[in-house]
Amino acid sequence: MRTLKLFLLLLLSSLIGCSKDDDSTTPTQEEAMYFPSNTNSNWETTSSTSLGWNQSQIQSLKDYLFQKNTKSFMILVNGRIVMEEYFDGHTQDATWQWNSAGKTLVSETTGIAQQEGLLDVNNKVSQYIGNGWTNAPQAKEDLIKVSHVLTMSSGLTDTQLVIPSNLTYLEDAGNRWSYSNVFQKLMDVVAASSNQDFESYFNTKLKNKIGMEGFWNNGVIFKIYHSNTRSMARFGLLSLNKGKWMNEQIINENYFNASISTSQNINPSYGYLWWLNGKSSYMVPSDQTVFPGFLVANAPADMYAAMGAEDQRIYVIPSRKMVIIRMGNASDPANPNFALSGFDNALWEKINAVIN
Template identity: 60%
Template sequence: MARKVYPLLIALFCISCASETPDPTPTPTENIYFPPITGTVWETKTISSLGWNQAAVQPLLDYLELKNSKGFIILVNGRIVMENYFNGHTQETGWYWASAGKTLTATLTGIAQQEGLLNINNKVSDYIGTGWTSMPLAKENLITNKHLLSMTSGIEDIANGDDVTPAKLTYKADAGSRWAYHNVYVKLQDVIAQASGQTWSSYFNTKLRDKIGMSGTWIQLDNNNVYWSTTRSMARFGLLMYNKGKWDNTVILNENYFNEATNTSQSINLGYGYLWWLNGKSSYHLPQTQLQFNGSLISTAPNDMFMALGKNDQKIYVIPSKKMVVIRMGDVANPENPTFALSGFDAELWTKISALYQ
């Protein structure tokens, strides 16, 4: 009997081993797609191929059109899943980024640092000289590039508006002790110009715009230097940031700085990085108030989302957990209640976006 049992045990052992052998042809993980630097070719994916809810598409489009949108794009792993234009806007039409373009300045600051042109921990006056504010010199010299990136310069934010001439940059608090949303961040563009020996636009075009195939230019709008481009160019920048500063295999912005920029930059406003807004934190501050609000910035959106938010609802949403980049350009969504950054539009929009994939 023993001689008959052994072959049976050997056979069972072999079957067991076979069942533990990995599948020789596993399903490959889809690579991130990057559109060519030139031309209009851009790979797409369908709603159905993602297993998303087709019935949720039209309510989203109706809402976007109702809310004065002009351009809207959803990328998943770099591929276009939705691309829609409204109110006479087209794929070739340019529009302003408003304060969503602050993140472009943050990115160029990181690029200049990795090239050894500046250090964000050095004081601003090291690069553009003293007297760039009307603050006492000792207080002005407390302000570093990092304070401008994190909105903690201590400069008065309400009384003098967006004017960044020295006479209007007055003392409110010591740098690092107070978070306040202020246009003074644009001084980083002067820092970069001085450090690089180039104009701001020239350095920007060479180091970022042309390397990832963006179109666009810097224009003066409402006394601000704002970026103007197509919706697809905004999506290209969002894709770069989704991939942690790399365009395909080319490092544009190093990952260490990217991680600093897209995480809490100071202890006052947990929802703010280096000119990026951060979702999913336990509290946050908003422009033009010193109030602290508890909870996530956009409760209807994924917690890991980071955002570029601009006046009149210009939006770049980057959601790593969903492999998504979402772009919205247009006029103010709620004209009766315009805001500088976050608005009720964000929460309602994300209710409709999340209905696609939930």
């Protein structure tokens, strides 16, 4: 009997020990990835104190954001809000333009259309929207695949106003990287292949699935997406999770991984309309110069980003399970830029002082 009791005590002790070991590897509630509801405005938060951030540097970051004409700023960790700040009368419900940060919405919608079998990014653009969509000789137009438009390597003129007469031939597709608005032809490709307008397809397949609020507005030279800050953060959170929202893989993970990987051998810091950090060199809009080093030296090497004119930003940092949103007017009104600017490096210096 004593032997049996001893055996049972040892067995119980072993089970308790195993339970403790298992608990140590189980993520806490704050460590587990969180997704806000699609049906209400509740969004879980976590404190910067609990994350061990430098409290003495937070006000300096806020002051800098205000000085640089920011309208809104958010940081998510594991999907939870750590910082949510509004400036200059902007509010949680107010909408703002994404500018070229919205290119990433087009990229991922194109990926969804491919996974549904409506298109193939390796097919030529004219297969979907017909011949004569450029001013290039037909043989040169036929070289341009959907993937070339996704990667800014169509070889066409660096035009902002995308009309056939402006889309002239410079080099064969794939031989030149240049930042322009030719990307908007992807909207036409998706519309033609899905037999509906782009916005309807986008709303059904992406926006509504993650609870975004927003709309495409006809800008001066191309359609621009507008939304509130939390909707931008929702897309950032979807992107942090490689196209997965809650239990649904909305964007094929292989496609998403391709979209945040070097997409051509000319500008390694560019994917499928996403900007990539941590590469050996980079190029900037309206310039054929190749610069050595990281895109944003002060930012984590694994960061990928949606970048739009006047410093509209979605920074995604997988190593920190972090998403950062910045909306507002240009940080430097005298130099509104097309995408990348010196603001990124300066802002990351302030962010690092808080989170490191």
